[in-house]
Amino acid sequence: MATIVEVAQLARVSTSTVSHVLNGTRKVEPKTRKRVLDAIEKTGYRQDAVARAMRRSRTDSIGLVVSDAGEPAFAEMVHGVEHAATEQGLTLLLANSAEDADREARAVRTLLTRRVDGLILARCPLSTVEVEQQVASGSPPVVLLDRVYDGAPCDQVGADNRESMRRLAEHLLAAGHRDFLVVAGDTRVPTLTERLAGFRDVAPRDGDDATTVLEGTDPVQLRADLARVLARREHTCVIAASSPLAVVALECLREEGMQVPRDIAFATFDGFDHSDLFQPPITTVRQPAFDMGVAAVGMLLERLQSSRSERPSSPRTTRLQQRLELRASSEDFDFAVARD
Amino acid sequence: MATIVEVAQLARVSTSTVSHVLNGTRKVEPKTRKRVLDAIEKTGYRQDAVARAMRRSRTDSIGLVVSDAGEPAFAEMVHGVEHAATEQGLTLLLANSAEDADREARAVRTLLTRRVDGLILARCPLSTVEVEQQVASGSPPVVLLDRVYDGAPCDQVGADNRESMRRLAEHLLAAGHRDFLVVAGDTRVPTLTERLAGFRDVAPRDGDDATTVLEGTDPVQLRADLARVLARREHTCVIAASSPLAVVALECLREEGMQVPRDIAFATFDGFDHSDLFQPPITTVRQPAFDMGVAAVGMLLERLQSSRSERPSSPRTTRLQQRLELRASSEDFDFAVARD
DNA sequence: CTGTTAGCGCGTTCAT
DNA sequence: ATGAACGCGCTAACAG
Numbered sequence: 196m197a198t199i200v201e202v203a204q205l206a207r208v209s210t211s212t213v214s215h216v217l218n219g220t221r222k223v224e225p226k227t228r229k230r231v232l233d234a235i236e237k238t239g240y241r242q243d244a245v246a247r248a249m250r251r252s253r254t255d256s257i258g259l260v261v262s263d264a265g266e267p268a269f270a271e272m273v274h275g276v277e278h279a280a281t282e283q284g285l286t287l288l289l290a291n292s293a294e295d296a297d298r299e300a301r302a303v304r305t306l307l308t309r310r311v312d313g314l315i316l317a318r319c320p321l322s323t324v325e326v327e328q329q330v331a332s333g334s335p336p337v338v339l340l341d342r343v344y345d346g347a348p349c350d351q352v353g354a355d356n357r358e359s360m361r362r363l364a365e366h367l368l369a370a371g372h373r374d375f376l377v378v379a380g381d382t383r384v385p386t387l388t389e390r391l392a393g394f395r396d397v398a399p400r401d402g403d404d405a406t407t408v409l410e411g412t413d414p415v416q417l418r419a420d421l422a423r424v425l426a427r428r429e430h431t432c433v434i435a436a437s438s439p440l441a442v443v444a445l446e447c448l449r450e451e452g453m454q455v456p457r458d459i460a461f462a463t464f465d466g467f468d469h470s471d472l473f474q475p476p477i478t479t480v481r482q483p484a485f486d487m488g489v490a491a492v493g494m495l496l497e498r499l500q501s502s503r504s505e506r507p508s509s510p511r512t513t514r515l516q517q518r519l520e521l522r523a524s525s526e527d528f529d530f531a532v533a534r535d
Numbered sequence: 536m537a538t539i540v541e542v543a544q545l546a547r548v549s550t551s552t553v554s555h556v557l558n559g560t561r562k563v564e565p566k567t568r569k570r571v572l573d574a575i576e577k578t579g580y581r582q583d584a585v586a587r588a589m590r591r592s593r594t595d596s597i598g599l600v601v602s603d604a605g606e607p608a609f610a611e612m613v614h615g616v617e618h619a620a621t622e623q624g625l626t627l628l629l630a631n632s633a634e635d636a637d638r639e640a641r642a643v644r645t646l647l648t649r650r651v652d653g654l655i656l657a658r659c660p661l662s663t664v665e666v667e668q669q670v671a672s673g674s675p676p677v678v679l680l681d682r683v684y685d686g687a688p689c690d691q692v693g694a695d696n697r698e699s700m701r702r703l704a705e706h707l708l709a710a711g712h713r714d715f716l717v718v719a720g721d722t723r724v725p726t727l728t729e730r731l732a733g734f735r736d737v738a739p740r741d742g743d744d745a746t747t748v749l750e751g752t753d754p755v756q757l758r759a760d761l762a763r764v765l766a767r768r769e770h771t772c773v774i775a776a777s778s779p780l781a782v783v784a785l786e787c788l789r790e791e792g793m794q795v796p797r798d799i800a801f802a803t804f805d806g807f808d809h810s811d812l813f814q815p816p817i818t819t820v821r822q823p824a825f826d827m828g829v830a831a832v833g834m835l836l837e838r839l840q841s842s843r844s845e846r847p848s849s850p851r852t853t854r855l856q857q858r859l860e861l862r863a864s865s866e867d868f869d870f871a872v873a874r875d
Numbered sequence: 876c877t878g879t880t881a882g883c884g885c886g887t888t889c890a891t
Numbered sequence: 892a893t894g895a896a897c898g899c900g901c902t903a904a905c906a907g
Contacts, residue, residue: 198900209878214902224876244649245588246900249883254585256628256649264617267808270610277604277631281642286649288596289629291617302621309584309596309626445812468607472785473813538884549894554886564892586884589899 197238206234217242248310256286257495258306260299262319262342264291268438268465268484269317272340275488276315283496285312294319300326307335313495317341320383320412333507336498338491343512344385350498352491352513356386356464359480359517360393360436363462366519367432368398371530372460374405376430378421378440381412390436390464405429414443421447431460431533432525438465441477460528466520476522483515490515537578546574557582588650596626597835598646600639602659602682604631608778608805608824609657612680615828616655623836625652634659640666647675653835657681660723673847676838678831683852684725690838692831692853696726696804699820699857700733700776703802706859707772708738711870712800714745716770718761718780721752730776730804745769754783761787771800771873772865778805781817800868806860816862823855830855 203210208227215221216231223231234240248254259276261269273289280287288306292299299316300323306314307329316330317340330337331348343353367375375398379391391408399406407424411417417440424430425447433448435441441463448455455461455475466479490513501508539557543550548567555561556571563571574580588594599616601609613629620627628646632639639656640663646654647669656670657680670677671688683693707715715738719731731748739746747764751757757780764770765787773788775781781803788795795801795815806819830853841848 199902200900210900211879211902212877215877218902220902222876227877241644241648243900245585245594246883247902248585249589249885249899250901250903252883264614265611267607267610270607270613271605273610273613273629274604274631277629281630286645287629289613289617289627290621291614304581305626308581442809442812445809449812467807467809467813469782469785469807472782472789473807473815475813539886540884550885551887551895552893555893558886560886562892567893583884586899587886589883589901590885590887592899 196243197240198243199240202231202234202238202240205238206230252310253312254286254310255284256288256309256311257313257315257492258288258290258303258309258311259315260290260292260302260306261317261340262292262294262299264293266438266465267468268482269341271482271484272317272488272491275485276340276492277488278485279489279492283492285492292319296321296323296326299323303329311335313337313499315340315491315495320381334502336495336502338495338498340487340491342385343514347510347512350494350511350513352487352494352515353386354482354487354517355514356389356517357393357396359464359519360390360434361396362519363434363478363480364394364396364398366521367434367460367462367525370460370525370528372432373399374430374432375399375407376421376424376433377406377408378417378433378435378444379408379410380417380436380440382410383412387436394434414439418443418447422450425451425453431528431530433459433461435461435463438463438467441465441467455524456526456528458533461524464517470520471522475524475527478522478525479520481518481520483517487515536583537580538583539580541578542571542574542580545578546570592650593652594626594650595624596628596649596651597653597655597832598628598630598643598649598651599655600630600632600642600646601657601680602632602634602639604633606778606805607808608822609681611822611824612657612828612831615825616680616832617828618825619829619832623832625832625836632659636661636663636666639663643669651675653677653839655680655831655835660721674842676835676842678835678838680827680831682725683854687850687852690834690851690853692827692834692855693726694822694827694857695854696729696857697733697736699804699859700730700774701736702859703774703818703820704734704736704738706861707774707800707802707865710800710865710868712772713739714770714772715739715747716764716773717746717748718757718773718775718784719748719750720757720776720780722750723752727776734774754779758783758787762790765791765793771868771870773799773801775801775803778803778807781805781807795864796866796868798873801864804857810860811862815864815867818862818865819860821858821860823857827855 199210199213203213277287290302313335314337337349339351343351380387382388435444462478464480466481470477539550539553543553617627630642653675654677677689679691683691720727722728775784802818804820806821810817
């Protein structure tokens with residue numbers, strides 16, 4: 196590759212003039228400007244972003260660490276982040292922690308080493324203190340994505356999990372359900388904590404009626420618990436707090452020979468793509484995952500711009516609204532039929 | 536951040552010694568080595584990958600451009616690439632072309648500007664000549680992913696689309712199907728060309744029996760054609776050549792009031808996650824998308840290593856086998872019932 | 876309006 | 892076994 200020096204020589208100007216033409220950073224006589232442009236054309240020169248980053252001490256890149264790249268919801272967030280980043284002229288460096296704190300820490304270190312201008316983190320349940328401190332330090336700025344919490348020392352973008360679960364549960368209560376089986380999952384994850392809280396806000400306590408809440412970190416254990424509880428046939432409605440949990444629940448239901456919605460109503464968060472093309476169509480609280488990614492980049496960008504001028508402002512939290520998609524899995528449940 | 540100079544001063548050694556300790560690139564007296572390590576610890580020093588890349592003229596990073604980050608299959612490839620890259624100590628720069636040649640070209644330019652050591656491309660149907668030339672140039676090395684073709688000037692990783700479609704069609708023929716409706720889609724995309732070719736290898740021509748092949752770039756047009764053809768009720772089996780095409784086809788079937796597999800058999804490529812939890816379970820030729828991503832990184836790495844020593848070897852193509860997952864959508868079709 | 880020059884932080888000769 | 896010094900390619904401050 197040609198360097199800026201060769202271009203300068205060919206155009207009989209200094210390297211600084213070439214640089215200024217390239218970046219539009221000061222006035223250049225149209226004639227010399229043309230000479231430079233021609234020389235660039237002739238040599239096939241392209242700026243070297245590495246050298247440029249070195250000199251300007253910014254890379255025009257951001258890092259994204261997701262905790263489970265396999266989940267469709269996270270894939271959509273990645274997509275949204277990529278889209279917005281490209282739109283802003285930022286390059287995206289992607290890493291995956293696979294829900295593991297050490298991998299997450301390594302990923303963050305790598306990205307810092309590469310001097311990303313900012314960081315977007317969908318963290319795993321228990322980050323290392325190293326990562327916590329890095330987030331708190333504020334440089335580079337960090338935006339927490341999806342897994343947000345009160346009192347975080349940085350900007351964050353999440354969904355209105357608690358409110359959405361409340362809406363869902365209220366809807367189901369109004370339909371007559373009292374005996375819920377809530378598959379809450381790993382409630383160390385803020386998203387799942389919030390969803391469970393939303394349920395508790397409006398629904399009967401455990402022990403009242405036959406409502407049961409199943410928490411748990413270990414999927415194998417969870418599956419066993421689920422099978423045991425379902426076998427009792429006490430519930431009229433299953434609520435899964437996330438899509439992986441829904442998969443486990445649906446598998447258990449099938450093994451128990453229970454059909455949705457004939458034998459039991461069903462609802463979940465996150466949901467399945469094209470759900471309405473298949474039976475049963477599943478009632479879902481859908482995350483605006485793509486938009487959350489976009490919003491995270493927006494926040495990061497504002498933070499970057501303000502950090503170059505004003506004094507640091509306080510952390511902000513944005514919650515995007517989720518959409519309650521009512522479908523047959525809950526709507527077509529019939530109490531009379533199910534009692535038979 | 537502390538620099539190597541501060542570490543050197545604190546340890547009372549030269550920067551070069553620090554560098555050698557860091558990279559293990561020459562013998563260092565255990566005592567001085569310890570002093571250096573302590574100084575690193577004390578200052579919280581971390582190598583600057585930007586400066587390092589500048590000096591070594593390699594970045595230990597690779598670029599990935601996918602053509603549709605929204606598709607689950609591509610998301611899985613991204614996941615695989617990320618996984619393998621991290622494992623090899625490479626950082627992943629991600630871009631999305633959204634099936635648009637200009638965006639693809641921009642993405643490639645950006646990544647080259649960033650001096651990625653190599654490039655993985657799942658290209659859009661008609662790349663710009665600029666991209667073609669870049670691929671052909673061989674530096675940095677490129678691996679084509681998913682959308683591969685004969686005579687490509689570089690390494691590539693794809694799936695055995697033609698053979699898999701052959702297996703699928705043969706299976707359906709053996710089951711008694713003769714009147715196929717093949718939703719082939721945009722056959723400028725090599726993947727879809729190959730799948731159609733596989734069908735043609737073993738199945739009746741258009742016009743023989745009632746077999747119909749629907750090609751087309753425009754989804755709206757395709758949908759209209761599909762509706763028109765389905766209305767004739769001539770076919771016993773729909774084959775969708777990709778998952779987006781399957782979505783369109785299933786929607787049309789629903790609008791036509793046709794049920795799978797009662798009225799018509801159905802099979803697709805790529806498929807839907809957790810398909811067997813829902814009705815109808817769809818017969819699918821499933822891509823090993825994650826593994827394809829991993830394989831692409833592997834190929835790229837070999838190419839990088841060999842390019843640093845031997846002379847360039849000829850392009851290689853790897854085809855991973857797809858899995859034929861037979862399910863009720865095709866297996867439970869009953870010719871006798873359908874005729875009524 | 877344009878040119879000269881000093882680094883950004885590191886790895887790497889070449890000396891010692 | 893260690894250090895001094897140069898330069899990767901670029902931008903920005905200063906000078907004219």
